[in-house]
Structures are given as structure tokens and as C-alpha cells.
Amino acid sequence: MRAFLLVLIVFASFLSCEKESSNLVDTSNIKVDFSVSRFDVDFYTSSATNLSEIKEKYPLLFPVETPDSVWIQKINDKDELELFSETQKIYENFSEVEQDLRSFFTYVKYYNKGFETPNVITVLSNIDYENRIIYSDSLLFLSLDVYLGKEHPFYADYPGYIKHNNTKAHIAVDVANKLIEKQFPLNKDRTFISKIIHEGKKAFARDLYLPLTLSSEKLGYTVDKLNWVVENEVQIWKYFIGNDLLYSTDPELNKRFLDKAPFSKFYLREDSLSPGEVGVWIGLQIVHSYMRSNDVSLQELMSKNTSEVFKNSKYKPRK
Secondary structure: OHHHHHHHHHHHHOOOOOOOOOOOOOOOOOOOOOOEEEHHHHHHOOOOOOHHHHHHHOHHHOOOOOOHHHHHHHHOOHHHHHHHHHHHHHHOOOHHHHHHHHHHHHHHHHHOOOOOOOEEEEEOOOOOHHHOEEEEOOEEEEEHHHOOOOOOHHHOOOOHHHHOOOOHHHHHHHHHHHHHHHHOOOOOOOOHHHHHHHHHHHHHHHHHHOOOOOHHHHHOOOHHHHHHHHHOHHHHHHHHHHOOOOOOOOOHHHHHHOOOOOOOOOOOOOHHHOOOOHHHHHHHHHHHHHHHHOOOOHHHHHHOOHHHHHHOOOOOOOO
């Protein structure tokens, strides 16, 4: 039965641009142990009478210089209580997210034997989407109010490319991105080709850690924009080469092709059809080509020089 399912997965990969990596491995012997603490629930259902108990349970979240009056005001704030109420409509039962995180942590540990699974603390951040996840080895803080669904009225004024990923399905992706940032050494080479390969290495690790997650979800693209980048791989690569971008150190290229944005900036009429961060996808294709041509583990890839990866990738865009 397991073999039959794997055949179906491989077959499906040829039928759609939503192709998933064939990175399913046997993790049945990998055990992860972590706790989930619902600070958001504990805090917003507390009162002045039991605040001291909450402070004792979550000492890191209560700076000593902040008086209790500030916390009591937050507990009773109408807007914050509304935010908590809306969050509870989706996350009163946290089991689905917890299972997604458990699967993710299991794959991380499979590829990184010394990985220590962090304990998870759920919080509300007044929709601070730039700090959705805070991770520091043993603890991971998760802002649930950023994941109420892309159509939620709280996000009405947010750019579409931001709120597109404000969904429950994207939580594990954001956690993966935050963890991977710490795993890969800082890239000191400022050339554009080095930057896109560095981002491609991180995206490759994400594929291994989240083998059952859709490619569009992992990349943060809509399905249409993922299809566009797949169909235009040759043209994108020709543009990079034809405009002498590969070895450019112009920081403006980050904004055009690597930073989060509604679309990438080729300065062409069809730019709006493209996804932002198109350089990340090209970097991922180069890394995939490198890994197919070289017997290298993920751990070895992490420390490989980007110029070496490019040189030995034998990358050719798919026509």
C-alpha cells in the first residue's frame, strides 16, 4: 500500500506545476517531545486576582519593569478581547496545528540528529506580521492572530501578497523558514547569483522538512504565479544573463527579485503575472540540479560555498 501511494505521488508530479518533492522518508523511529502552552488563552481569560499565577507561569513575557496595571488594562481592552475572540474561533482546538508542527519537527530531526525540539507558546501580537514567529533554540513563540485567514476583515487594509499567507496552513511554513534561517550560515558573498543560491539552499531544506506541503504554500505563491514561474524559467534565466545580473552586487536586485513583494520587477509589461521573490525559485532549481549531480547530504549542502554549488550544478532551465 505504501509503495502504491508513492507511485501515485510521483505520477501526480508530472501532471501539475504544484509538483511536490519526492522527499518522503521513514520517520517512524524519530521521536520528538515538545509542549504547547496557550499563553493567549491563559492571559486573556485571566483577571487581576490570578495575574500573579500567569506571570509565574510565563516569566519571560512579563518584564519586571512593567507594572501590573499595564497587564490588567490589556486583559480588559475591548479591541484586544475582540482579537482574542476571533482567534479562538479558529484555534480553540489547536490539535491540527500541533500535528503539523510535530510532523515538521520530526523531519527536521531526521536530517539533523542533534536537533532539540523547542516548546511552543502561542501569543497574540496585534497582527505584527513581520514578527509572526520568534524562535530561540528551546522556545518558539507563535502569533496566532496573524493566521486568521486571508479574507479576514482584520486584514482588509493589508497588501494582498502579505495576507495571502495569513492562513492556518502557512504556520508550519513560517516556522520552517525561521528555523532554517538559524541553520544556514550567513552568506557573505554579495553577488546576485550567490544570493539566489543561498536562498535556494534554504528552500531546498524546507522541501525536505515539509514534504507533504504544496509547493505554492512553501513558496508563498498563488497557484497561478507558481505556474507562471515554472512556464517562464527559460525566459527568467535569459533575462538574468542578458542583463549581466548574475555577478552584480547592486542591492536593488534584492527588492526586485528576492524580497517579499506583490511581483518581481523585470520592468516588463507582464511583471504583474510573476510572483515576488522569483530569485528564490530560480535558486531552488539550481540547488535541485546540484543535488541531482552530486552525492551531498543536507548537512554538507548547508556549508557548501555558493560558487561551488553553481559551478557543479550543471543547471539548465527546463524548456
